[in-house]
Amino acid sequence: MKLNDHIKLWNHVFIKVMDVRHKRMEKDGELRDYRLPSSAFLYTVRGSARVWLDQRIHSVERFHILHGGKGMSLNIAAEDELEYYMILYKAILALPARKEIVQLLERENPFRDQYAFPPHNPLSLHNKVELLEQEWRQMTGLGKLHVRAIFHQFVYDLLGQMHRQGIRPLKPDPVLQAAEYIREHFSKPLTLESIAEELECSAGHLSRLFKHKMHTSPIHYLGQVRADRAMELLMQTDATLQEIAENVGYPDAHSLSRSFKKYKGLSPVHFKKERQHHARYQDLPLSMAKYALQQSPSTHYTDTDYQYQNNVEGDLFMHGRIKITAMTMLLCLSLLLGACANSPAAGGGTQAEPAKTVAETGNNQPKDNGQPEAVQSKTRTVSTLMGDVEVPADPQRVVSDQYMGHLLKLGIIPVGVRTFMLNEAWLDQSGISKEILAGIEDLGGFPMNLEKLTYLEPDLIIGSIEKNIEDYKKIGTTVFLPYWEGLSTAGPLDKFRRISEIFGKQEVAEQWIAEYEGKVEEARKSIEGIIKEGETVSIVQVANKSLYVLAAEGGNYGSSTIYQMLKLPPTEKALNMKEGFENISLELLPEYTGDHIFVYGAKDEGASDVLDSELWKGLPAVQKGQVYMYGSFDEKGDEFVMEDPYSLEMQLDSIVKLLLAKKNQ
Structure with missing residues (x-):
């Protein structure tokens, strides 16, 4: 962020100092999971420690300044006796503000920036912080005014040193922070406004960013998290519906049942009975059934995106799947020895064209002994934004994180889709039977649940977010077809044509x-x-x-x-x-x-x-x-x-x- 923009925003906000604390921590002392109630400066004056702001770790010694925004998680592990000051403050935009100031604050917001560095002139900052804490303890009417004046002097000195030292603050991702906050506090009565307030941004701005990145609203995501946790408790405990409702953030069992059915397609009672007696999973080991039956609630996010990270149980599941597949192959060995099938492969490269049919090939060539193959396999090559992809000519097990309505209109019933697709408003008036919809597996949000996706054994996956494509490719043939292009969408008829071209159903x-x-x-x-x-x-x-x-x-x-x-x-x-x-x-x-x-x-x-x-x-x-x-x-x-x-x-x-x-x- 440019220094002038930084200063401009400080000049257009009203600053309220919330608290000034002078703390000492013994060697090996710890502060765990302290959620910053407002923007904060942390200034160490003695000792050394490791300090975590969210997931970023900083090694600090005496005279080290750190800054974090409201809602960030603060952890401190003192390596020596540690002495520090903490200044909590709130920045409020003075109204009415010019449009460019409002937009600059939404875009940059230095009061949420994260940075940590040792200032070159620490004693001038120390003098101001020490005086600030003394005036804060007195809390007289004139002292409050003096506190604000000293705080502005401290900020003025700090910004100057940051500029001279070339310090570049790190911008937090409000979408990832909102998702993390929802996962941590889903049992509380959350609203869009309360989430946005925790992150110190407008509800509309957060909603727009969240929908663009996660392709769902924060409140819908909250409902998903609650439903996933309720599903876990239904499967793993004998808790009553009322007990589960209170645990996941609903006032009563009726509210839980209504919301659960909206997200999962059936009532909690029906779900528990069906899953307990579902023959499809009776022979699976418990560790595998856990993933085959439910969406994992412990979705891990990286600092830069929202893709799944690897976990031990996921590896165990994949190992188990290989064993089951191997057993099946042994039983069918005699058939497989007489057949040969070509596996579709995803190509690399970059192309600017949307999904488009390029060629269709039929593999029915004679073998070396002159006999025709027992199995006929047809494929089609389509061009995507990520290169040419060879797909089945007539895929039977299609999975998609978007486009369910497009697929159904083409006569294609997917075996699995994203949760939101199963709750769309048009379903009630589409004339599609409940039996058909009940047979479509709920694969969660973005990215789709990889374990459940693997179990479905799709022969074609359609993904709409580029960051998820590589994960999907590891499971099956994948076509990348973005729904949003930047902050715009393609024309709806063009979307339908692009989907139809993947399946060779242009006439339909x-x-x-x-x-x-x-x-x-x-x-x-x-x-x-x-x-x-x-x-x-x-x-x-x-x-x-x-x-x-x-x-x-x-x-x-x-x-x-x-x-x-x-x-x-x-x-x-x-x-x-x-x-x-x-x-x-x-x-x-x-x-x-x-x-x-x-x-x-x-x-x-x-x-x-x-x-x-x-x-x-x-x-x-x-x-x-x-x-x-x-x-x-x-x-x-x-x-x-x-x-x-x-x-x-x-x-x-x-x-x-x-x-x-x-x-x-």
């Missing part, structure tokens, strides 16, 4: 697209005249105490239906957005709104901050009644969250009904 896809475009044409005719010539349309999201405006291209939450399908005219701002959306302040809203406004999430928490404001009420579209409320950011989501064929059909119907209702008023 084009038939649905032709039927859908016919419905779109009819819809356009039915709403003619509602948006008059020369008028424009804008789409805003107002939930979670944040305000977003969606772009004319690359957006989500129904923007493709409104702009691309129905061809409603966007504003100039929407046309010129580089990404699929922009996060704006309420004061800038008049610059982004058109003659008609679609509002997503109007009934959700925090929406009233915008919709009850005088600025909103003064907008021309609002005064003319040309506002259309739709959609919700609830845990399950709605038909506007995804862009599969089922969702698109429902979106079209919902938006047209909104417009016609206004027309008939």
Whole structure:
């Protein structure tokens, strides 16, 4: 971060010193798992120790300065008698703040930075810290004012030394911190706002980052963690539903049952009975059954990404699977000796084209003895962003972390998908039987549970996040097909075509697209005249105490239906957005709104901050009644969250009904 930006933010915030502590720790003394209640400076003046801020370790001696943000985990192991000062403070942005200051704080936020270094001029800092602690203990009215003045002098001196010494702070990842906080505190009554407050960022900003990186909301992730823990307790204990509910963060057994069914597809009681008598797992060793039946709740994250790390039990499971496979192969040896099959292989390289069919080959060549092979194996080569991949021509066991609606519309029933796919809003109206859906395995979040994925023995895996692809390749043939591209999405019809090309089902896809475009044409005719010539349309999201405006291209939450399908005219701002959306302040809203406004999430928490404001009420579209409320950011989501064929059909119907209702008023 540039020094000038750092200073600019310090100049635009109100600083409240929360506490000043002078501590001594004996040799071999420890401070364990102290969660910083606010931003903090730690200044050692005597002794030496090892200090952990989150997972990063620092070896410190006398006159060492450390800084961490609220919510970071602090651990200290004193190697000698240790003396240190701790200054806890809170930075509050003075309102109203200019847009660029708000954006700079969201992007940089030096009050959450982590750094540790020995200053070149330690005594000047020591003098200020010592005086600060003395004034803090007196706590007179004038002393409080003096405390703040001394603290600013301390920060001024510190920033100067950091700049001269070339110290570069480390930026924490709020998504990983939020995920870790949820996993540690899931038994408490958490909300999006309380999680964001712990991380000292806005709820909207955290939600947007979380959805972009984890492809699910923080609250949905919380529900997943709770359901996974409940599933563990159901399998490993005889605890009552009420006891389990209280343990995982629900007030009663009814709330647990309702949420468990939403995430796992069946009630806790049904789950326990089914798993206890499931013949599929009766002969498995306990250590293997544990992984085959459930998603591991102990997902480990690295500092840089959210991929699984190796663990001992995972290795044990893989070893066990090899043994079982070997036994099966021995039983079938006579058949295998007379057959030869080519294994699909994933290629490397880089290509800019989406998944596209290149060639199809049939392996039915004569053997050396002139006899034809007993087994015929067909494959297809597709081009992906990660190179050419040879896939089965007619895969029977498909797993995907996205695109379940696309697959089902093509007549492909996956054997396993990500949890969120099994709870999408369109399922209830899709006409797909519960028996079919019950047969699709829940593979957890991103990345999909690798142990369960291995057990399913897929012949084709579709992954939408690049960081997970290498892990998937170790299990089976994998195609990389990103859902989000940067902060934008591809057109929904393009998505469907890309999926169909992987399976050679372009004709099926084009038939649905032709039927859908016919419905779109009819819809356009039915709403003619509602948006008059020369008028424009804008789409805003107002939930979670944040305000977003969606772009004319690359957006989500129904923007493709409104702009691309129905061809409603966007504003100039929407046309010129580089990404699929922009996060704006309420004061800038008049610059982004058109003659008609679609509002997503109007009934959700925090929406009233915008919709009850005088600025909103003064907008021309609002005064003319040309506002259309739709959609919700609830845990399950709605038909506007995804862009599969089922969702698109429902979106079209919902938006047209909104417009016609206004027309008939």
